[in-house]
Amino acid sequence: MNQIYWPSVFFLIFGALACGFAVAVLLTANIVRMAFYLVLSLAATAGLFFLAGQDFVGAMQLLIYVGGTLVLLIFGVMLTSQERFVSMKTMAGDWLIGLGAGAALLFLLVIAATSVPNWRGRDAAEVQQMQVEKTAAPIAMGLLGARVDQINEPAQANIVRSGYLLHFEIVSIHLLVVLIGAAYLARAKRKPASVPTT
Amino acid sequence: MGAFFDQYLPTWLAYTLAGLIHVGLIINLVAVGALIFIWLERKISGRIQDRLGPTRVGGKFGWLQTLADGMKLLTKEDLMPEGADGFLFRIAPYVSFGASITAFIAIPFAGGDYPWIAQRVNTGVFFVIAVLGLEVFGVILAGYSSASKWSLFGAMREAAQVVSYEVPLGMCAVVPVLLAGSMDLVVIGDQQAGWFTNWFIFNDPATFITFWVYFTCATASVNRAPFDLAEAESELVAGFHTEYSGLRWSFFFMAEYGSMFSVSILASILFLGGWHGPIPIASLLHVDGTYFGNLLGCLNVLFKGTLGVAIMMWVRWTLPRLRIDQVMATCLKYCTPIAAVMFLGAALWQYALPGRNFFGLSRAPAAVYNVSEGWSAGANAAIEKSAPVETVNAESPTPVAVVLTQSNRGG
Amino acid sequence: MDSLLTLANLLTEAPGVAHFMAVGAVMFVCGALCMATKRNALGVLMGIELVLNGANMNFVAFGSRQLHNGGNFLGLDGPLMALFVIVLAAAEAAVALAIVLNFYNNHDSIDVDRADQLQG
Incomplete structure (x- = not known):
């Protein structure tokens, strides 16, 4: 029997956590528990990102997604959590159709994912030989317009590689717009102070 | 190991x-x-x-x-309120405590070639700040599941406060990253080797101010007075842990002290030289890099961390608690703009006076440890290829410029 | 069915892109079902987050060199797209939350089935 490959064990643990809590999010009716399970699922996803060798994305996932977005989401849950909204049951018909469609979709996706030979894992010994790649700096260079991973490729004439500078700027502007928009939408509405009756 | x-x-x-x-x-x-x-x-x-x-x-x-x-x-008896959500109520203290100890995984206690660290993470600074931010979930869950108005108010305040203060905290932590050219805490610490003149806090006026902003934001993000709105006992009984008693309650406290300690150690590594003391005892005794040298470094880090915690206590018993709007104003109107300007200032200073430290008075020692990110040669080639990058070099207030500066220095 | 066997005997083999994609697929399907079946507006929002994460998992897996067994490799595009997804998800959550809170203020409810004023 082959030796056990330990990173796979951690993959199984984190993958099971991510999938299990995702299913729990789906099955729970209580909105606060849903939020809690979602947090655990996304944190386990961050663990999977670390396992895939993408430290920077994993840390970002923890910082922005789990630490920022989900706190915001739970904030929303707490602002609107009244007795009657905490558990809203889904109708049985919805469940039936949903589960049927979901199972079909899942089957299709998994079959598609496993049918490409190149997407199966490398040889375990080969992976252990590979160097741990530093991820932060190449990503930063990419955002600033320099693709360090494509330097050695033959330069295609007349194609200017801009990296992701433009996208980065667009996202920045987008975030600014969202910030202002969200503040505008959620601002405290002043009730029209007792309309003067003239 | x-x-x-x-x-x-x-x-x-x-x-x-x-x-x-x-x-x-x-x-x-x-x-x-x-x-x-x-x-x-x-x-x-x-x-x-x-x-x-x-x-x-x-x-x-x-x-x-x-x-x-x-x-x-x-x-003590382990009480639970009648209307509480049992599962979440029970698990909340452990969520807080878990986040608090997880942050220590990526914190080094001694550097050199064989750093004392549980798991060396490539993006250590980021990781520690991200994990410390997760502690808020325990507080939110505790506040919600207690089925008490006071707890809920405390938790809401905590959520708003922590999410806001992560912004200036992250901005301040990026400044030492800019100076060291790496997000690895071991590298950041070892860049400050030698006398206290090499500490990043004394690198230039901008970093000096940044340290104090960082310390303020760190105090706020671990919920210590004068920012402990989540447990303001004059208004909210005891805030989010009103309904807790016994061992669960003490887990919240251990989490709080643990995260105070970790932000203090992080401050000492980012700004105060970490395991490199004011006087380089280890290198004067020629025990650099040995077990004994690392032990001295570890004691050094622990001492600095304890000092930071003691200062937080001093502040707590000296200053009155802020109001919630004052807390938010401190973050949004003061800390964030100051941190942004100081980041710009540190970048410009580095651009104008490269290779100097201690407010530009002395020449920085040649880097003792190799800080290259492994592919710098390629990166430099890439910079030469794409001209626009040069123009955004040091002035760009975006955090990504950090790494660029480092690769320009040829690490 | 033969292809499904690649997911088995994982203990002795290194995980590959296919394994990450399977995890991503489960998260995606759960998220999509959440969006379809939940009546709480915030539950729908959580479904969206799950869907985005399932997609993100694929980007990260394709951008990771150690998961590939030859063939085309996405390189830096993978993590960069994942970062953009994370950032835009934060933006999306902020706007959606603002809308939900507005809806709650106006209708005193966060049941998405009650938002039928435009139905005529």
Whole structure:
């Protein structure tokens, strides 16, 4: 029997956590528990990102997604959590159709994912030989317009590689717009102070 | 450590053993640290209020007082309110405590070629700040599941406060990253080797101010007075832990002291040289990089961390608590703009006076340790290829410019 | 069915892109079902987050060199797209939350089935 490959064990643990809590999010009716399970699922996803060798994305996932977005989401849950909204049951018909469609979709996706030979894992010994790649700096260079991973490729004439500078700027502007928009939408509405009756 | 055991034991046993030892050390650091800090806090608050604090238990200074408190907490009844959400109520303290000790995984206690660190993470600064931010979930869950208005108010305040303060905290932490050219905490610490003149806090006026902004934001993000709105006892009874008692309550406290300790250690590594003291004792004794040298470094880090915690206590017993709108104003109107401007200032200073430190007065020593990100040669080539990058070099206030500056210096 | 067997005997093999994609697929399907079946507006929002994460998992897996067994490799595009997804998800959550709170203020409810004023 082959030796056990330990990173796979951690993959199984984190993958099971991510999938299990995702299913729990789906099955729970209580909105606060849903939020809690979602947090655990996304944190386990961050663990999977670390396992895939993408430290920077994993840390970002923890910082922005789990630490920022989900706190915001739970904030929303707490602002609107009244007795009657905490558990809203889904109708049985919805469940039936949903589960049927979901199972079909899942089957299709998994079959598609496993049918490409190149997407199966490398040889375990080969992976252990590979160097741990530093991820932060190449990503930063990419955002600033320099693709360090494509330097050695033959330069295609007349194609200017801009990296992701433009996208980065667009996202920045987008975030600014969202910030202002969200503040505008959620601002405290002043009730029209007792309309003067003239 | 795993590699060391691997010579004598089967692989899986070796790494499990190494992992257990690391985890045991970290949990003990947090637990024993909390014991000492609670005693310290009582003594310090006593002295500030012109009284003695605990004096009896354990002989002279009452230094066993916390242990006695712990015994009392263990024997207390574990209460749960009737309307509480049982599962979430029970799990909340452990969420907080788990986040608090997880941050220590990526914190180094000594550097050099064989750093004392449980798991060296490539993006250490980021990781620690991200994990510390997760502590808020325990508080939110506790506040919600207690089915008490006071708890819910405390949790809402905490959520708003922590999410806001992560912004200036992250911006301040990026400044040392800019100077060191790496997000690896071990590298950041080792860049400050030597005398205290090499510390990043004294690098230029901008970093000097950044340190104080960082310390303010760190105090706020771990919910210490004057920012402890989540447990404001004058308005909210005890805030999010109103309904907790016994051991669960003490887990919240251990989490709080643990994260105070970790932000203080992070401050010491980012700005105060970490394991490189004001006087380089280890290199004067020629024990650099040996076990003894690392031990000195570790003691150095722990001392600086404890000092930071003591300052937080001093602040707590000196300043009155802020109002919630004042807390938010401090973050959004003062800390964030100051941190942004200081980031710009540090970048410009670095651009104008490269290779100098101690407010530009002395020449920085040649880097002792290699800080290259492994592909810098390629990166430099890329910069030469794409001209627009040069123009955004040092002035760009975006955090990504950090790494660019580093690769320009040719690391 | 033969292809499904690649997911088995994982203990002795290194995980590959396919394994990450399977995890991503489960998260995606759960998220999509959440969006379809939940009546709480915030539950729908959580479904969206799950869907985005399932997609993100694929980007990260394709951008990771150690998961590939030859063939085309996405390189830096993978993590960069994942970062953009994370950032835009934060933006999306902020706006959606603002809308939900507005809806709650106006209708005193966060049941998405009650938002039928435009139905005529």
